[in-house]
Amino acid sequence: RGWRLTPQRRVIAQVLDGEHVHLTAEEIHARARAVLPETGLATVYNTLNELVAMGEVLEVSVGEGPKRYDPNVLRAHQHLVCVGCGEVRDVYPAGEPSLPARERHGYRILDARVTFEACARAAVPGPTPVARARATAERRFGTPERLHPAVVWHSVAPDTGLVGKGGPMEQGPGSFGAPTGGSQERPGIVTAAAVLLFIGGAFGILGGVLGVTGGGFIGGSLGGIAVVFGIIMLAVGALEIYAGVQVLALKEQGRIIGLALAAIGALLSLVQIGASPGSSIIGLAINGFILYALWTTASAFRR
Numbered sequence: 001r002g003w004r005l006t007p008q009r010r011v012i013a014q015v016l017d018g019e020h021v022h023l024t025a026e027e028i029h030a031r032a033r034a035v036l037p038e039t040g041l042a043t044v045y046n047t048l049n050e051l052v053a054m055g056e057v058l059e060v061s062v063g064e065g066p067k068r069y070d071p072n073v074l075r076a077h078q079h080l081v082c083v084g085c086g087e088v089r090d091v092y093p094a095g096e097p098s099l100p101a102r103e104r105h106g107y108r109i110l111d112a113r114v115t116f117e118a119c120a121r122a123a124v125p126g127p128t129p130v131a132r133a134r135a136t137a138e139r140r141f142g143t144p145e146r147l148h149p150a151v152v153w154h155s156v157a158p159d160t161g162l163v164g165k166g167g168p169m170e171q172g173p174g175s176f177g178a179p180t181g182g183s184q185e186r187p188g189i190v191t192a193a194a195v196l197l198f199i200g201g202a203f204g205i206l207g208g209v210l211g212v213t214g215g216g217f218i219g220g221s222l223g224g225i226a227v228v229f230g231i232i233m234l235a236v237g238a239l240e241i242y243a244g245v246q247v248l249a250l251k252e253q254g255r256i257i258g259l260a261l262a263a264i265g266a267l268l269s270l271v272q273i274g275a276s277p278g279s280s281i282i283g284l285a286i287n288g289f290i291l292y293a294l295w296t297t298a299s300a301f302r303r
Contacts (some may be wrong), residue, residue: 003054011036012047016057022068022079022088062088062115080116091116186250187300193293196286197244197258200265204237236261247294252301255294262290 005013015023015031023031025044032039048069051057058070062081068088070079077090097112211230215223240261246254269283 003050007036008032008039008043009047011039012044013051016051016069016071019072020089021072022060022062022070024066024068026066028069060113078114078116080118082120083117084119186248187297189293190247190250190297190300193258193290194244194247196290197240197247197261200261200286201237201240201242201244204233204240206237208232208234208237250301255298255301258290258294262287262294266291 003009011032012028014035015028025041025048028048029039029041029044032044048057048059052059052069055073056071058073060068060070060079062068062079065086070090072090075092076096077092080089080091081087093114097114099109099112208230211226211233213230215226215228215230217223218226239257243254243257243261247258248254266284266287269280269287273280273284
């Protein structure tokens, strides 16, 4: 195929020869250096990328460790991983994982890879990634989640020809389900709360600038008070914008700051309701909405 076989590439290919070979790049590098000491890690990575691109080696992910490289490309297979010792074996289960047409959402499935987690009788396994995920879900939501060994899915977006890759997939009864992707969906009410924080921050910064500049022109003690209040408004406005950014990113820190700012804003609106009922009611409504939105969607945020 026009691939020049240098001494380093030859040694790397020899390391990958055999059955049930699932080595990491670092393991391949160590074995290659034992034969040819001048083999560098960068050469190993470059060679592996070329072999994967040519279809001579499979790049697989099993468990939580680094990627492994599998030279078994001639026969379709899945992988069995021992959760006790980490050994990976090629397995050939009867049939192929299938996805009913109603579950494909318009996508054309190209490939499905399944990892079977197992434990040798003599091994004492720790908690698997699935077990840890299930425990986290139960602590967070109070109900068991439908979880399963990781499945990598490959698909082509309809009418685009673009290949996508993601995982894990959600498993439905008796079949493989639709891809869930790697990102968490942001509720619309959270987006609305972030927008209100941005608007409040913009008004705060504007008011702060006017206070500082106006206080400078007035001068004296009254001007000094105006400057101090202007600086406070600038700081609060900047904090509101920062909270809005963090809320959009579903960061728990942004939710806490947003709740605190909304609570303070609602309290100030209550204090001023006698002197300025119209603006105070509006302030109460806006801050109350932010409080409600961020309080009721706590499960959507991550630390």
